[in-house]
Amino acid sequence: MAEQVSTPSYQVYTKGIDYPKSKQEVISYVREHGAPDNVIRVMEEMQDRQFNSAADLARAFGDAKARIEGRR
Numbered sequence: 001m002a003e004q005v006s007t008p009s010y011q012v013y014t015k016g017i018d019y020p021k022s023k024q025e026v027i028s029y030v031r032e033h034g035a036p037d038n039v040i041r042v043m044e045e046m047q048d049r050q051f052n053s054a055a056d057l058a059r060a061f062g063d064a065k066a067r068i069e070g071r072r
Contacts, residue, residue: 005036005038005039005042005065009039010030010035010039010042010043010061011054011058013030013033013034013035014026014029014030014033014054014057015033017029017054019051019052019053019054019057020050020051021050021057022048022049022050022051023043023046023047023048023049023050023051024048026046026051026057027040027043030043041068042061042064042065042068043061043064045065045067046060046063046064047060047063047064
């Protein structure tokens with residue numbers, strides 16, 4: 001079974017990110033900062049849009065995580 005990812009855990013990999021960023025820019029940033037595959041998988045499920053703040057990204061991450069967990 002895939003390791004669970006908590007919403008706050010991804011913040012380690014987004015620390016220092018400058019906003020606004022597109023979904024793909026966020027994914028590239030976290031990859032460069034060593035994010036594990038389970039964090040990247042959740043981010044790939046986020047809506048393809050621009051994120052203007054850490055709070056904006058947190059909401060999108062939480063929504064994507066909830067959708068993934070709902071499929072189990």
